[in-house]
Amino acid sequence: MAAQVIGLTNSNAEGMARRLERLFAQPDWSPGSAPEGRLRSVWRSVRSHAPMAAFHLADVRPAIAARRKAPGEDVISHLLAEGYREPAILIECVTYGAAGMATTREFISMTVLHLLADADLRARYLAGEEEERFDILHEILRLEPIIGHLYRRAARDLDLTVDGETVAIRRGQLIDLYVRQANSDASTVGECPLDMRPGRPLPRGIGPEVMSFGDGHHKCPGNSLAIQETDILLTRLLRHELVVAKAPVMHWEDLTAGYALRDFVLTTPKPPLPVLAVSDERRGPG
Template sequence: MSGRRAVREDEATGPPVEHVPLGHGPDIWRVRSFDAARQVLRARHLTTQAGFTAERIPRGVFRRHPILISDGEGHDSQRRELARFFAPAVVADRYGERIDELARDTVGRAAAAGRCRLDEVALHFSVAVTSEVVGLTESTVAGMSRRLEGFFTQPPVDLSAPGWGRTRRQWLQAAINGLVPIARFHLADVRPAIRARRRRHRDDVLSHLIAAGHSTSDILVECVTYGTAGMVTTREFISMACWHLLTDRELAAEYLAAEQPRRVEILEEIIRLEPVVGHLFRRAQDDIEITAPGGTVTVPAGDLIDICVRATNTDEQAVGPDPESLCPVRSTADSVPAVGMSFSDGAHKCPGQTLALYETDALLHRLLDRSPTVVAEPTIGWDSVIEGYRLRGLELAFPQGPAREGRRS
């Protein structure tokens, strides 16, 4: 079936492990073998988070390090505490009805208008879902969406370049572009939600953070983490998955006719092929041995390790033959998940995988049931901070007629 859409011409596909001397500091090791990548991501206590500019985030202001940038026992404890909000059974039982309601309303409005730009629809839907789970329910979705989008107006970053490829002026601009939206997000979204939950505890992430004694600054940065992660990655995946389905009639027909577990399998294959976050970075804190096709190498302490997710997800030894094609009946090697490395692995494996797939299916199944047509193809851009693609401009038109509610399962 159809192949990958998000392709970077400047991105090599081999070798499995590549040493890149930089000459101005610690070197970079690019890992493209699935098995080697998993070794790195599961090397407990030997590496620390280096992606998403984590190494430049000041830690002294936080009583507890944010889950995105923490490592070790503190990180493990945070994950255990929050796992109950993202477990598969919890997603379906606790949030399923509300997600379905949001999807029904979202698609209904788009179809009634006759036309929509999918990235905007996906933005508001993903923010609405994330706000329910996190507990940011005291402000409007439209306003929160604008404020969360503001975080990503950032100068480009290159972890392999001196100063990460930014001038002093660009770092200042990055700080301003980050702090101003954070202040607005705090005042308009987080503070009202905290006050509401101090008055009445609810069963959401924010209430848990308050009960666990997190400071206001700790809560704010966690809300930023969950809000932006839930918005950015899911928004892009919804657009990408819809683009694949609407331009492959056979795949769309199979998806529409299938029960929910089978639909999720199709979405898993799409995100394996089109991972939203294309690179995961870890900093070696001690020497690490990595075994890959071709032999064993030792990554010295201090060097940066770049897990090239698009490459690991098309490693034929892991995902089978014809790895760059979309094959909804793909059989991966033992212990290799259907999504590949798209949700990471090890200590920093994304806890929101089930939620992201569930909400994407909830929206797309209803959307495709309205028989939309593509009237404008999207453009693909790249976000260097999250090392991911950005799809904009996918426009859909809906046939006008009596509204109908498709089969749900």
């Protein structure tokens, strides 16, 4: 779905998946680490740029060429119409596509785990209208943010006052936005912040997922797509009587406090449950 929205449809999907996997498998790095030696810095640069070059040449460039000849209704066509050059389009494809595909994949697996572990929540999800289903998905995402830390450099001097204490942040200093902690801040999300409470009341301007999609200029541009494609899959998948044949193995990325779920195997020993009506407005590609 994300590939169609972006316009990455002129290369082999399985090959693109492998190239994206290599793109995500970047060398370990600490945002506060000391400067590296020249050889190590060159090696890190080669390791990080080679997968990007492969994604560019095999996936992005063919899509750009196709849309120069025949524009479509997708992100790449829009960027070309706006006069974007190839390097800028590549960055947008990584931002919208690569990051979105990877994070949504992990979120889908985590959501299935929650809904299979809680029969009442699963029944509520399947019986609910779209708004209630989305509330459940957003609450799972609040509790299980795919990226737990965001790192940014201060663009100017800042003085922040919280609970009577002022913290001075100087221009250029590294800021660690601790998403998991923000999402469980009782002063924002209310009492019992670690409980599953879909539709919990929140202050004005705070989304139901709180900081899991970022915020402001750094808010994820594909947030609505991620929730909708997850919902489209789950409303069909969960009609089946599912059995966890193999529980997933969780890998943890220390830098971002992000998770990856692998080798998650489900079986369907029985025919699907009665079909849940889904309005045509929700149906999209895939």
